[in-house]
Amino acid sequence: FRSGYDNGITPRNNLGEPNYRFNWQTPLWLSKHNQDILYFGSNHFHRSMNKGNDMKTLSADLTAADKKGDVPFNTITTIHESPIRFGLIYCGTDDGRVWVSKDAGYTFDRIDNGLPQGIYISRVQASAHSEGRVFVTLNGCRSDHFRPYVFVSDDYGKSWKSLAAQLPYEPVNVIREDPSNPDILFIGTDNGLYTSLDRGQHWMTMNGNLPRVRSEEHTSELQSPCNL
Numbered sequence: 001f002r003s004g005y006d007n008g009i010t011p012r013n014n015l016g017e018p019n020y021r022f023n024w025q026t027p028l029w030l031s032k033h034n035q036d037i038l039y040f041g042s043n044h045f046h047r048s049m050n051k052g053n054d055m056k057t058l059s060a061d062l063t064a065a066d067k068k069g070d071v072p073f074n075t076i077t078t079i080h081e082s083p084i085r086f087g088l089i090y091c092g093t094d095d096g097r098v099w100v101s102k103d104a105g106y107t108f109d110r111i112d113n114g115l116p117q118g119i120y121i122s123r124v125q126a127s128a129h130s131e132g133r134v135f136v137t138l139n140g141c142r143s144d145h146f147r148p149y150v151f152v153s154d155d156y157g158k159s160w161k162s163l164a165a166q167l168p169y170e171p172v173n174v175i176r177e178d179p180s181n182p183d184i185l186f187i188g189t190d191n192g193l194y195t196s197l198d199r200g201q202h203w204m205t206m207n208g209n210l211p212r213v214r215s216e217e218h219t220s221e222l223q224s225p226c227n228l
Helices: none
Strands: 028-030 038-041 045-048 076-081 089-093 098-101 120-126 134-139 149-153 172-177 185-189 192-196
Touching (some): 028 076, 089 120, 134 172, 149 172
Parallel strands (some): 120 172
Antiparallel strands (some): 028 038, 038 045, 089 098, 120 134, 185 192
8 A cells, every 4th residue: 555645754953053963774763652652863862743743852962972984973873762661761872872761852861881981882672571671782893892792770771780791702783672571581693693581691592593694673784883
């Protein structure tokens, strides 16, 4: 079915303001609590209450704004809203900053203290089982960091614990939590897929004739920050 109707939803800066910077995988998130509500990341956080027809910029620049190059730097890379609580939103950037908003994007608090600094945030994932729990993965291959970076917080990002002790030295692209069992986690890296049955204390390779290739949720010819 085709309606013949299309509508651009990309946020536009006002005349005289600096241009927004967009990641090559610009994060968009449709609220589970109200599917008219859309969240959009540039170097700012944007929100629409009507499916993108009106897109409002709610935040200041959430990045360090300290790099320039042939592709955009200092961009938001990942957005996730808690499945449990409307308006509890996390953002991560390509320069290592992680933010939380508890009021649907009107205000943000920076919560990356205790995490490796300046490293690409590949995913933030709010738990579906505990309101204060959030997972973060970092991919350091652009900075020649090839170790796995996986962290969890149970206090909205005030403190962090590493879950990467038993993972091989492979940059991590994504973490997902099982929607029914809080103890089951999945990790996608630049070299494969892993699962944990004890909430990240131990990891095992998911075999089943799966190839040893990069794993993440997106399907694109540009899937890892290492391609840049």
